[in-house]
Amino acid sequence: MRYARNSYIKKKKKDKERRTHSVISYNRLQQIHDSNKGTGDREAIHAFSYCLAVDDVYEYLWEKNKDIAVKTIESDFLRQMENGSLQAERYVNFTIQDIGYLLKVTKMLKRMSAKVALPNDIKDFMKSRYSSYKSFADFMLKQYFFKGEPNIQQTPAMRKYLAYYRNLMDNEESLYFTVGLLPCSRLWVWLGNTLNIPPTNAYYTWKVGNMGGHPEKHYKALLNKYLDTTEKVAKANGIFRAQMQNEHDFFLSS
Numbered sequence: 001m002r003y004a005r006n007s008y009i010k011k012k013k014k015d016k017e018r019r020t021h022s023v024i025s026y027n028r029l030q031q032i033h034d035s036n037k038g039t040g041d042r043e044a045i046h047a048f049s050y051c052l053a054v055d056d057v058y059e060y061l062w063e064k065n066k067d068i069a070v071k072t073i074e075s076d077f078l079r080q081m082e083n084g085s086l087q088a089e090r091y092v093n094f095t096i097q098d099i100g101y102l103l104k105v106t107k108m109l110k111r112m113s114a115k116v117a118l119p120n121d122i123k124d125f126m127k128s129r130y131s132s133y134k135s136f137a138d139f140m141l142k143q144y145f146f147k148g149e150p151n152i153q154q155t156p157a158m159r160k161y162l163a164y165y166r167n168l169m170d171n172e173e174s175l176y177f178t179v180g181l182l183p184c185s186r187l188w189v190w191l192g193n194t195l196n197i198p199p200t201n202a203y204y205t206w207k208v209g210n211m212g213g214h215p216e217k218h219y220k221a222l223l224n225k226y227l228d229t230t231e232k233v234a235k236a237n238g239i240f241r242a243q244m245q246n247e248h249d250f251f252l253s254s
Helices: 003-033 040-053 055-071 076-082 088-115 120-143 156-171 174-194 204-210 216-226 228-254
Strands: none
Touching: 040 204, 040 216, 055 076, 055 120, 055 174, 055 204, 055 228, 088 156, 088 174, 120 174, 156 174, 156 228, 174 204, 174 216, 174 228, 204 228
């Protein structure tokens, strides 16, 4: 009975939210139409479709591209990791490539944190992510007994992945570099939470190390704030999907 009552209350609340959302959407539609005679119809349709289709851009990007996550977890590398049969050499090579990725992206974040002046919240995001990546990069170098930054030869998949990052850094607004960072954060947390690796498995530490993260703390408010048109959402989705594919290709080639 308590469950049924709570479900009813939640349903009533959602119905009210939908009605409120529809009123807001309709009012916005009318404002655009009134202020843009002649060209307002097309813009109004875009605004209205955005309001109805994407309430939470952060979740929308993940759900639209989760199919790549599902393909990734079915890769030979991860399934062998899961059942404990993954050869140690493959894991070592994977880890070396991952360290190379971490070092290169840390350098890009350092550059972005110096490059971005406004808006302040994106600037703060870049500085925060740089600090976090730098700390983790230093930890990884120490853990694997590197005295300095190693000269790592990149695999074709990793080379393509990092080239995409560089293009975002050099040719796109800082917002889209932010979008480009997210697939790695979301995918690895999802893999850690989803892979069925028991404590007796040698790769259990990898699973635990990637479980329980909360990338939404860093990305959600920012993306929901600035990805506020259909055009921006569509562009962000293309970038997110490309980076999810780069993650998939990294695991597939490992």
